[in-house]
Amino acid sequence: MAEKLFRYPELLRAGSSRGAVRHAVEVGRLRRVGRGIYAAAAPDFGEDLRATLLRLPPEAVFGFHTGARLHGFGDVPQASLHVIVPASSVVPKISGLIAHESVLPVRDQVLLADVPVASAARCAVDLARTLPRMDALPLLDLALRCGACQPADLRRETARHAGLRGVCQARQLVRLADARSECRQESQLRLVLVDGGLPPPEPQIWVHDEWGNAVVRLDLGYQESKVGIEYDGRSHLTRERLRTDRARMNWLSAQGWTMRHFTARDLYHRPRYVVDQTRQALSSRRPERR
Structure with a gap:
């Protein structure tokens, strides 16, 4: 199969920020093959996502670790695919898939790798609520550093999660998050x-x-x-x-x-x-x- 190439403007139109593209190159998820031309380091990832999506309820969107990876700040390695579905959804058992039932609707979803993905702020706050603190703050810092979202986006999204498990941790860590942190x-x-x-x-x-x-x-x-x-x-x-x-x-x-x-x-x-x-x-x- 021929390697799929992307032009820089195409990556931006698909929802990636300039910082997210730069970070994807730094960590090896994208490879620069020429001026303004990039190749995906894992060319089959998008195909895996699209194939999985065909087996899920129509409201399903990718989020959590998978969403963070697509937005360019997947700091915590995770082999499984993560999707968000409405509460009480019927989701088939699929090897390597983790479905998160959520009472909180997914707003402002974007299309990345031709699949629906929760917003960068939603992915960041969901992970800030559920990851250990020592993993969560580096991820929030990276989300800001690569330009996937802004501090105000994180604050608004945290407010939407009021009453959900782990929101107190997320609220504290969002206040500490700083784009200047480099590692x-x-x-x-x-x-x-x-x-x-x-x-x-x-x-x-x-x-x-x-x-x-x-x-x-x-x-x-x-x-x-x-x-x-x-x-x-x-x-x-x-x-x-x-x-x-x-x-x-x-x-x-x-x-x-x-x-x-x-x-x-x-x-x-x-x-x-x-x-x-x-x-x-x-x-x-x-x-x-x-």
């Missing part, structure tokens, strides 16, 4: 600190030199207290990266910043250590008066 671990570090009773740190802070030039960008931080927080993944373990990090730390220290660095072990196995270390750094610094 899953940054989002999770922010959540660990907030859940530990600290103020939300600001993502992606630029630190300027005495002439006003942006020199260093921090993963997270508290500008007023000059406390910075960095997530050190595996890329930080190379000899060249260690030299670069040491130079950054020396420069930041000279500018009056106190830094705290955390690893995957800290984030996932001892979150209390992350909170305690950050609280200690904050308590040792008094906000500068202006």
Whole structure:
């Protein structure tokens, strides 16, 4: 079967935002084969969706994990297809399909991959209600970062879910969601600190030199207290990266910043250590008066 190609304007007309297209290329769901020409990394996915839809009630729309993937922010891998159907619908048993019966009508559905899909905000809020918190906030951040929806869209959709299971969690996480967060671990570090009773740190802070030039960008931080927080993944373990990090730390220290660095072990196995270390750094610094 010949590879199906898409022109950039076609992707936009199908409902993808510019940010969603860019993110799909970054994570490998789309492949750029020429100027303005893209190929689907999984060319049979759309066919699977259309074939499944033929066996479902006419009101069925794709949502949850499947909807998030189609909108470009499917941060949580999920092999099953997810559809939303009206409550009390008769849905045949189909291997690999999860049907979510909902009393809340699906509004503002869009057509993606030639199938009906719940709006990006509906998919994001449904997942924010039902996923673990550490998975939900990174997904909301990514939905904003890739341009699939805006903060106001999430707030309106959350209000529509009032009274449904998990809406309190979704409401809190929507308030925390931030498009500036650039990776899953940054989002999770922010959540660990907030859940530990600290103020939300600001993502992606630029630190300027005495002439006003942006020199260093921090993963997270508290500008007023000059406390910075960095997530050190595996890329930080190379000899060249260690030299670069040491130079950054020396420069930041000279500018009056106190830094705290955390690893995957800290984030996932001892979150209390992350909170305690950050609280200690904050308590040792008094906000500068202006």
